Amino acid sequence: MTENSQQQNPAPTSELPTQYAPAEVEGELYERWVERGYFAADAASDKPPFTVVIPPPNVTGSLHLGHAFEHTLIDALTRRKRMQGFETLWQPGMDHAGIATQNVVERELGKEGRSRHDLGREAFVERVWQWKDESGGQISGQMRRLGDGVDWSRERFTMDEGLSRSVQTIFKRLFDDELIYRAERIINWCPRCLTAISDIEVEYQDDDGELVSIRYGEGEDSLVVATTRAETMLGDTAVAVHPDDERYRHLVGRTVALPLTDRRVPVVADTHVDPEFGTGAVKVTPAHDPNDFEIGQRHDLPFVTVMDEHAVITVPGPFQGLDRLEARSAIVAALRAEGRIVAEKRPYVHSVGHCSRCRTTIEPRLSLQWWVKVETLAKAAGDAVRDGRVDIHPREMEKRYFDWVDNLHDWTISRQLWWGHRIPVWYGPNGEVVCVGPDEQPPTGEGWHQDTDVLDTWFSSGLWPFSTLGWPERTDSLAKFYPNSVLVTGYDILFFWVARMMMFGLYAMDGTPPFRTIVLHGMVRDQFGKKMSKSFGNAVNPLDWMDKYGSDALRFTLARGANPGVDVPIGEDWVQGSRNFANKIWNATRFALMNGATVEGELPSAEEMSATDRWILSRLNATVAEVDALYDDYQFAKLSDALFHFAWDEVFDWYVELSKTTFMGGGEAAKVSGRVLGEVLDVTLRMLHPIVPFVTETLWTTLTGGESLVIADWPKDSGFRDTAAEREIGTVQRLITEVRRFRADQGLQPGQRVPARLGLDGSPLAPHEAAIRQLLRLQPEGDGFAATATLPVSGVEVALDLSGTIDIAAERKRLTKDLGAAEKEKAQATAKLGNEAFLAKAPDQVVDKIRGRLTKADEDIARIQAQLDALPAA
Template sequence: MTREPDTAANPGGGPADSLAKSWEPGAVESALYQGWVDAGYFTADPHSDKPPFSIVLPPPNVTGSLHMGHALDHTLMDALARRRRMQGYEVLWLPGMDHAGIATQSVVEKQLAGEGLTRDDIGREAFIERVWKWKAESGGTIGGQMRKLGDGVDWSRERFTLDDALARAVQTIFKRLYDDGLIYRAERLVNWSPVLQTAISDIEVKYEDVEGELVSFRYGSLDDAEPHIVVATTRVETMLGDTAIAVHPDDDRYRDLVGTALPHPFLDRTIPVIADAHVDPEFGTGAVKITPAHDPNDFEMGVRHALPMPSIMSKTAEIENTGTRFDGMDRFTARVRVREALAEQGRIVEEKRPYLHSVGHSERSGEPIEPRLSMQWWVRVESLAKASGDAVRAGDTVIHPASQEPRWFAWVDDMHDWCISRQLWWGHRIPVWYGPEGQTVCVGPGDTPPEGYVQDPDVLDTWFSSALWPFSTMGWPDATDDLAKFYPTSVLVTGYDILFFWVARMMMFGTYVAREDAGDGGVLGPRGQVPFQDVFLHGLVRDEHGRKMSKSRGNGIDPLDWVERFGADALRFTLARGANPGSDLSVGEGNAQSSRNFANKLFNATRFALMNGAKPGGLPPRDRLTAADRWILDRLEQVRAGVDESYERYEFGKAAEALYHFAWDEVCDWYLELAKVQFAGEGDGSGETGFRAEATRTVLGTVLDALLRMLHPMIPFVTETLWKVLTGGESLVIASWPVADADTAADPEAARQVADTQKLITEIRRFRSDQGVKPSQRVPARLGALEDAGLVPLEGAVRSLARVTAAEAGFTATASIEVRLSAATVVVDLDTSSTVDLEAEKRRLTKDLAAAHKELAGTTAKLGNEAFLGKAPEQVVEKIRGRRDVAAADVDRLEARLAELGQPAEGGAR
């Protein structure tokens, strides 16, 4: 592996005493981050000749604070951006916030309510001023939190969806869509919030299981012999808006009633019985009441059958316009009163209470939403959605993981028109003006509306401006340097749960604008047809039990609390380690503590290396390095290649796991221990002790240098702290990413030798532990067949790490173990007379002998079974013969050892 050393400031590296005694993230993270910002490391240059890499931050709501889902998003985006910057790309990670129409307006309206006022009391202009004031004073929370996470965003390009430049982009695309007939106004069914008194989007509706009531009541005659139909509903009050009863066309029970009409119990009109294939004849009575103005399915049926669609509820969900005694009641009171009135008429057939069913609630205000027929502005999505689907089918945009593609196509191939108007004051106001004679004109940016015209009072859905985010933030509709350099963006990172709500809308507008611009020589036409080349969809962050985090469960985790307690690196590594395409991840405090321990391990290992003079630099020729040195360099290259492959596939968890286990298991647990031996000159008898120690310092420094570089995108703070001392370099943010050395071939012999050495040391340690030998106590030992095993150069390491000394004159073995290695079996004779409990050793040997006898008996019996020998493949038979021979040898060895200890061996089958 080769890399630029980036050590010009201090080529010799830094001393260990320039590091603190332990890793204390809270003491250094803020200063490190501010240093990166002040140095301009995150500021993108559109005039650079480097290849571009760009990401736009999914804009969080200005009212909010970062939750664990945000922390995951930000960690993964930052890791991608930091790695690409190290790889030599010109990186733009563009931050910003969403004006969050409903959420922000709700905050300020609550403030007004505390003063005894409403927005109507102060008027639209004054209300908007209040919201901007609130935004200036309280809207910066997320920016500070992003800094604590270590987000390497370009703060000089921070955007807000209500910035003047973005407002101009919104007006531009609205007028284009309007002029193309893709925006229209119509009365349709929407999700209505009676508290907020506005339409809300599907993503702002949260479904909860509620204990309600299922009421079955009778339309028509109370005489069973006369025409009647029984229907069931959980919202009996809506029967005041019923305009039909529907049955399935093939349902023989109601065939004679289709085309007839039944009187309404409270209204002076009749209700027709219609046939529609949407009705499930197996559910309930097979007949359903149809309230087109207050139920989505009923609305569709009403359109198909040209049914009347009377609205029976006000904006605040009170019954109105029915001409009955129920007018003026809120919907929940009316539910009770209508049921009671039906009961008085003898029409209630059955009541089920409680009845558990799913009810949509407003995410912001908490009340059940009301499907309501309302005059709204809509986007005609058919052609836009088709282009979005075609872009993925053509490979212009690639979805990761591919398993999410069917969900994408299911949405874009069957998308309904999009309601884009909201009955709010905070947001992008709809640029349509109405004349005194009912004229309508759509006004573009810079245009002046006709005198005497009045602007539409509604504002646009927040998702409308967010759908322009990838290009409006870079200056569209103007031809800017940023657009020329960084658009289309390289990748969009977001959760799979908003694949439809946000990603699809960006694709629709991005492909539309590109087509439009291509036709008139505009800005985006030559730049490609999509807003992003890749879409990486990660899963949801769940608690340690796999449950979705929520306020009601009380299992939410504040990511900033973990930053405070464990450090930003611990939070980031916990999330990165669990992140794989499309999969949810479960996290708890144990994960964060483990990640904190990992940061501590890195810190302590690097500090030890510095204390022993480790430094990166030019490596000696491979034939001058020990097997341990060659092995760790080869493992480093294998890990580097695997990490690169995982990053390219957005397999963050896989990359994190590889780096974790390499750092902890191989570098810290093994190579550092082997390096200690080589530093001390307990080596290979080559007579080059000084050279070997110096080479080991270089190898160790080189490995840590590359390891810290590869870990930096995920855990930037601890790696920056360590790397700067190790190398004397300016900053890891602008250091180079490790790359392969094409001229260096792997050394499988070194890998074999180290693997055998590890196994030998582990087995000796295990034996010592079984015998109760203290870890610090050295035991005389004779290592037989080391030469056959090819481990003579590593004998010093084996003895040092296994704590066994050389056998001297008069050595008498009191214990023996055999360790089968790849090239030979090494017999380790130990003199444990002063350290081992002889009775415990006899018990161990007796137990092992019993197991050997059992194995010998079983394999001998199989080989004596003619039926088995006649059916089994030859290779199976040979394998059992081998097992029998090993067992027989074990019996001989163990019986001999027991005899030496004066313990008669128990007989067994031979």
């Protein structure tokens, strides 16, 4: 099973301290891995590639629990694949985060009493680069703390020279293919960030507002419209009704007076209007509402903009210069004074869009912007999943993906910022428009100027799987490592990032998708399932937990909660429990080393091993097979749980304990078990390494003398199984567990020794008598032995002399109560099974279950009665 090419003589036990201190190990160990080049990916290697990109964190960011969670899962995958012999690339890097980074630097300038306009564009961009070099990217150091096995020699930044070339190249290609265009459309505008943002950067929440019903026109020719945004009525250019609505058919084609203005607006018929909603008449403001924009286009209506970029009213008159919210109150008051308000409802709870960056209420606004025509790109992204070129895991997330790509609107990619990839388009003095590629010279001369906008951050990060490998050049790295093997990311950016990468990857790389598998995970929440937030007071800095419990403890906790596509609750006590697990591994390995555990030489033959040895090796191989299958299905929680229970329960709590008498006895049997224990620990540490790399590396190198687990071989299932040994040890476990339960029921202390007779003559459990007695603290019978309690367990009669150790009367009372409960259970099951009407209607599985209850009740009655009979007279 073990294929360790680096194996040397085991290091002396003295090198392993009595306690594990993560802080003394982790930092030095990680830097050693990096210095030795273990994480470096070689494009010239003949090994099969395994590629994963890090979802590039913002340059403004720091490590939060969501990062730690995602990075743990990716690191576990890549470490295992490296051990399996793949040429593994985990690509690191950061995103320039246009809006967020510009906001950070502008706040710094504000403290100096200046704005970016005081500096000018060129000087401001230089200031941002300076901030990036001095303060940005602290997350890189935090990734080292976590143990991320990334290839630091390949670290990229979305604004570096190579990636900027990729951005300009694909913009030019899309432009030439008429998939990028410039048009005046309704966009989401943030009056705080002063830029357009895409649909997916708008977060909707229920806000308290007001719904006012306003009468337009007079008498029988009037209509009532309802709105939550009264300030936009200044930009109304029509009232729309449904063409089949009899109430308003006489008004279609006529005009009505627009209150508070000297304008009249037409009444138009449009099927978009729902005649059943409200009054069946709606105001139409084409420059400030996406639906109204469509109506305006269909009916050739004027587009009247009533606000500037700060959401301040620009229409001449009494409301000019008011903020939109101030104008709303003032306009409603003016309408009320004129008797135009028919009804008012406040508070009126409705869904309102907010900027995901600064939480400002979004203003739909007519604006000239650059757009990506997504119809063909989105179809290709959907087809790649439908035809099986790309798998989404878990499968149920496919619907969310298709709902998005199948209904994708054209994507506005221009941002009114200074920090970012500037749009490579020049305008000439006579209306010329020239898009410039990376190897082309921009036009010069009087009147020529470049577009002032920059590209949406998601435009450049959408190129990440191939731009980081040198595209558009056909580099060795691109040939070796594209497409990515798997993408691991949160379902929350399925639309932000994943769909963009799919569209761009398929377009730029001749129909080859950017990854073969998309693994979507959930969000990290607190132990009560509540979203973590500073405002809620439940946000956690993962560095605090790593400082307190070690990085392995945090990683194991996160992995153990990672069920596909499901949010992950986490609390500090769970991290503490994982720390205890790391300590358990440490202490068990120290015990093993002190008792002759070794990896030297071949494994003994099955004939030389005890049943206990054969059992643990059988369970070891079964666990290897189980963990492999779970890794391949991205079931991180299940594989972590399988490793936890195998290591803690089967290896440490059972095998080590059952083998102690063997080790104490010495001789050939102890040598055999020492080699078996060495093998089990070797393989177990290998399996645990991808999730808990630090403690396993320290223990494994001490146990084996090998160079590093990072480059060791991943264990393989040898196929060894011994079902007979598994049955035999299973019986031993049941016997020990039942007697331990009995001892606890009697109030006996765990270390208290009790005389006992074990009926093992002729039993296959006879070879285990010494171990059973040791684990159960059972002394030999001795002179004067008198059985006061007898337990029949798994065909073995265990007679105990509890005289002087238990309260006989209390024990008889307890057993009598248990006997009564068992007899009641038997009576209920017997009655149901004797009811012909019930048997005729009940499903077979229900009847089988009741029969099982009856069998168990009979067994319980026999066991309890035997225990009562064995008690001495009171």
